[in-house]
Amino acid sequence: MKFDEMDLTYKLEALQEVLAKKIMPMLAMDGGGLEVIDVKEAPNGDLQLFIRYVGACATCSSGGATLFAIEETLRKELDTDKIRVFNV
Numbered sequence: 001m002k003f004d005e006m007d008l009t010y011k012l013e014a015l016q017e018v019l020a021k022k023i024m025p026m027l028a029m030d031g032g033g034l035e036v037i038d039v040k041e042a043p044n045g046d047l048q049l050f051i052r053y054v055g056a057c058a059t060c061s062s063g064g065a066t067l068f069a070i071e072e073t074l075r076k077e078l079d080t081d082k083i084r085v086f087n088v
Contacts, residue, residue, distance in 0.1 A: 003078040004045070011047055012039060018077045023070055032057025034070075037088055049074070049085045063087060 003014060019036070027033050032055040040048045051070070053063060060066070071085040 003080040004082055008041060014078055015039070015047070015049065015074065015083075018074055022073055022077060026069075027055075027057055027066075030057070030060070031055050032060065042084075046082050046084050047080075049083065050088050051085060052088055 001010070003011060006014065019034075024033060032053060034051045034053055034057065036049065037052050038048075038050040040050075042048055051067075052058075053060070053066075057063065057066065067085055067087050071083060074083045074085065075081055
């Protein structure tokens with residue numbers, strides 16, 4: 001089933017899987033990580049992921065570029081353009 005056609009429960013499971021397998025290991029290589037603070041479905045259908053950097057990522061000056069990389073990785077792996085990632 002395509003990501004955009006999933007209900008929220010399945011979207012969250014797919015999102016967690018990509019975070020665990022692709023994104024968290026990448027951040028851990030630099031001594032960092034992230035916490036998922038919230039996930040919301042916007043009225044336009046976007047899935048909004050609110051994160052907080054932890055460890056070395058919390059003070060890294062490359063946070064903006066990393067945020068872009070996280071969003072692009074999620075979009076590619078889940079085959080959707082309906083994901084937005086926000087650092088809070």
